[in-house]
Amino acid sequence: xxxxxxxxxxxxxxxxxxxxxIRNKPVVVLTxxxxxxxxxxxxxxxxxxxxxxxxxxxxHFLAKHNVVIRSSNYELYADLSERMMNVISRFCDNxxxxxxxxxxxxxxxxxxxxxxxxxxxxxIRRAVWKETRLPVGVGFGTTPTLAKAANHAAKKLNGYNxxxxxxxxxxxxxxxxxxxxxxxxxxxxxxxxxxxxxxxKTGWELANQSPKAMRSQFxxxxxxxxxxxNGIACLNWDEVRQDKKEIFSTRSFGQRVTEYNSLKAAITSxxxxxxxxxxxxxxxxxxxxxxxxxxxxxxxxxxxxxxxxFPVATDNTLKIAAAISFVxxxxxxxxxxxxxxxxxxxxxxxxxxxQQDFFNTSVNNQELMQCYDHINKRYGNGIIxxxxxxxxxxxxxxxxxxxxxxxxKWHEIPKIIC
DNA sequence: TCTGGGGTCCTAGGACCC
DNA sequence: TCTGGGGTCCTAGGACCC
Numbered sequence: 001x002x003x004x005x006x007x008x009x010x011x012x013x014x015x016x017x018x019x020x021x022i023r024n025k026p027v028v029v030l031t032x033x034x035x036x037x038x039x040x041x042x043x044x045x046x047x048x049x050x051x052x053x054x055x056x057x058x059x060h061f062l063a064k065h066n067v068v069i070r071s072s073n074y075e076l077y078a079d080l081s082e083r084m085m086n087v088i089s090r091f092c093d094n095x096x097x098x099x100x101x102x103x104x105x106x107x108x109x110x111x112x113x114x115x116x117x118x119x120x121x122x123x124i125r126r127a128v129w130k131e132t133r134l135p136v137g138v139g140f141g142t143t144p145t146l147a148k149a150a151n152h153a154a155k156k157l158n159g160y161n162x163x164x165x166x167x168x169x170x171x172x173x174x175x176x177x178x179x180x181x182x183x184x185x186x187x188x189x190x191x192x193x194x195x196x197x198x199x200x201k202t203g204w205e206l207a208n209q210s211p212k213a214m215r216s217q218f219x220x221x222x223x224x225x226x227x228x229x230n231g232i233a234c235l236n237w238d239e240v241r242q243d244k245k246e247i248f249s250t251r252s253f254g255q256r257v258t259e260y261n262s263l264k265a266a267i268t269s270x271x272x273x274x275x276x277x278x279x280x281x282x283x284x285x286x287x288x289x290x291x292x293x294x295x296x297x298x299x300x301x302x303x304x305x306x307x308x309x310f311p312v313a314t315d316n317t318l319k320i321a322a323a324i325s326f327v328x329x330x331x332x333x334x335x336x337x338x339x340x341x342x343x344x345x346x347x348x349x350x351x352x353x354x355q356q357d358f359f360n361t362s363v364n365n366q367e368l369m370q371c372y373d374h375i376n377k378r379y380g381n382g383i384i385x386x387x388x389x390x391x392x393x394x395x396x397x398x399x400x401x402x403x404x405x406x407x408x409k410w411h412e413i414p415k416i417i418c
Numbered sequence: 419t420c421t422g423g424g425g426t427c428c429t430a431g432g433a434c435c436c
Numbered sequence: 437t438c439t440g441g442g443g444t445c446c447t448a449g450g451a452c453c454c
Contacts, residue, residue, distance in 0.1 A: 036422065053422090054421075054422045056421045244427095246425090249425090250424065251423085251424080297422065342424090344426095
């Protein structure tokens, strides 16, 4: 049996944890740079506010309905996420944290221990609420995709009240019949439309298609989804856990950047983030993509990307910063109002099977990087950084509606006044 | 006045080679 | 009667997810 546990509109709920005064109000959270709406709590959802609409387009509507607006406070969400995941981990010895607010649980040989999955789901919900004040939904299913479907039912369908279980054909049919295609994990808007044309409208109808036919008409991914909907697990645990094949760090600027040094510092700081993620996964970078662009909404859209190939794959921040410096002049162009930039590791190697270079005599500075990571882990990411990444400057993202760092800044810790 | 997220993986199509 | 390959690498863009 699998379970998927995730929070109800996580970012919005996280904003309510330390601010009970907004708990009964509609709340939305914006993406970086206050660009789009990325979380809509259930009260705001009733007003018909959609996700991923540009903020400026719906600003007046939000004001009219007294909707509480927050900028993304990632420090807070990451911290609350860790607490939430810790509570959930007590309920299963095999947990896979899939995203900031979702974790899969895989129960092997629990049948004799757990008689009532519904009740167990409610125990998880109660524990998370009691200890973190975050509302979660719990879905159980015999495959990860069915657990996702049950989770959808738990949170969105009437009568489930936060917990749903798919453990036989009856419960499977009951839930899948009520799910539209795009509610199924792995089916997005495009595939949904193409399947609709074939007369397939619900999750249940998709489950009844021939997996082979789906593979030939669409892809191996759709075949896998059909199998998963029929209780045949294809996303086995080791697959879900696989290493990432590419790792990116990109961001749009709070204000346009035109200066050579500012853009270089911004790109370098993305390089540092990628390097850190790479070391965490224990991979090495063979090829690095470096890019910067103006906004696609601009008249003269400018975009330039370059690939740097390392002679010997590396995870060393200093080498990555040097590589960025090496290609940067090709990317920068005077007169461009840069809007976005980023760095991506697009070809990785496993650090256990590294291809060595017979003529390579340079030192890899592994101890230096370990020390660097330890200091950043202990005192906060970015507390030490390569000089080329500069100081956080005016291109820092716009966050006009930021809540306090309740759990991450000493002077913003909540005070209880009696 | 101006404003439009971020991350990962996959695939189609082109260029090039033998 | 008519017909002309196949592999690899690269890139841009598509698709999906949260």
